[in-house]
Amino acid sequence: MESLRYAHAPAPHDAQVSVGIKQLQSMLDAQPWGTVALAPDGRVVAASARAVAMLGTPIPVGTALEHVFGFCLRDGAEPYTALEQGREVEIDGTWCWLKLTRVEHDERDANCVAASVAIVDITPLHRALDERIASLRFLSHDLRSPLNSIVALTQLQEIDAATFAQCGGMKQIGELARYALSLGENFLFSSVVGNLQRRDFSRFDLRATLRELVPQLEVAAVYRGVSLRLWLPDERPVWINGLRPFVARALQNLVDNAIQASAAGSTVAISFKQVDAEVEIGVKDAAGGLPGLHQKERIEDFDELSQKTSKGFGLGLKLATRIVSLHGGTLHAEINEDGGTTFVMRLPCLARQRLAAQGEGQLDTVRDSVRAFAAGALK
Known part of the structure; x- marks a missing residue:
């Protein structure tokens, strides 16, 4: 397959390259995330409109990779390698995930698409993660009270059995344990249900x-x-x-x-x-x-x-x-x-008739296979 080429200013006669760039641009603009296509040397081949909007800056064709994504690269880091590992960055209040993916290309062709950088809005995921962390902190705080009481009661049992009995003894420990268990169950259930399919x-x-x-x-x-x-x-x-x-x-x-x-x-x-x-x-x-x-x-x-x-x-x-x-x-x-x-x-519950029909259908399949094998149809 012929590599896709780009040019800073395609000549009028180079219709094939011009059409290829337009097709690439159209494909990138149709994606639900932002995308920047790169040449082997890191120059921009094309950038989707969504990528420009999410990064909040123009991305002219031919711009160096470091100029587009330098804000999230560490000093001295090799841009391709750094972005290939992925970067989570905040841009004007929006959390984005930047990920570079290399694509196969002709090493002899300096003007082909060698990689693309996807820019994905992960703000909802980031917010959900923050909420989950906050929930875990609340759960940890809520669990601390019954668990500390259980520890205190077990220590009291060892040093003062009479006072331990007055405080409820093993019955109280059981109630505290069940309360702590219910807190954990409710958290786990709420966490799972939100993502069930x-x-x-x-x-x-x-x-x-x-x-x-x-x-x-x-x-x-x-x-x-x-x-x-x-x-x-x-x-x-x-x-x-x-x-x-x-x-x-x-x-x-x-x-x-x-x-x-x-x-x-x-x-x-x-x-x-x-x-x-x-x-x-x-x-x-x-x-x-x-x-x-x-x-x-x-x-x-x-x-x-x-x-x-x-x-x-x-x-x-x-x-x-x-x-x-x-x-x-x-x-x-x-x-x-x-x-x-x-x-x-x-x-x-699942209808017995439907299950019976499924079972009968599977049995028919087995019977057909046996008959085919007997007839020499299976090898």
Whole structure:
């Protein structure tokens, strides 16, 4: 392929070069970022209108690379190498990323395009990073209080067991630990959700997820003297499209809340059933009812529910609600026949008919391959 040439002032008869430069200029102007095309010696071949606007200065053809980007180069630095590594600079309040990329060219041709410098507006990304750093600082500050209290209580246990018991003992340490955990969970969830795309979702078996999760909560149940029961009607997979760790965390919060609210000797029952295109999971306790919940009523909004009620309700409920909503489901609490609370989570599941059709289609493909192989069509 013939190299693209440039000239400071193309002669009228050199129509081919003139047309090539115009095509290059048109291509650069069509890009959503600014671009400066360079010759092997660093002279400007062409610069897009957006590059001129973002740099805030004219960029005539033939200008040396150092004159265009000298403001962001260190003294003595080789311009090509420095820009090839990338530079983040602020230009009139706009944060830009400058990145030089070399392109293949004829080394014998001094008048060809040998590299291009992209100028990308990263102000939104820079602002988001600043906000994330600020959020991390706030989280660090918020975590310091419960963690310092936990350290102080553990030290107190060693030197004064009586005072340790008066301060709440291990129960207080557990509440502080759960509070610190909820702060971290909310931060992680908020951080991830802002960047979620549909492609991040994947198919997983909710039934298997629940079956794996419940044994992990047995330790907390045994410690509280609570019986944990799981009712699964059959072994058939129930497929969900979503984020498995998030859904598992929402379920864990619901079950853990029920365990913490229950008295020793009581039972927390977890039910699982599929109704049409939805799967319903119930977490039932006999702890006396969620604060504010009355007979034949339900609670769907947990924002106003205290995070530190005397029975442990509220911890993680807002997070669970957000996760369920993210997956197109619903979550509510209702009074059960034992005078306790049942949390009902409903999530849309993938239709069995569609999955069966997909499976049958894959089976047909396998059958066709076997037949073709038997007929000698495959080699």
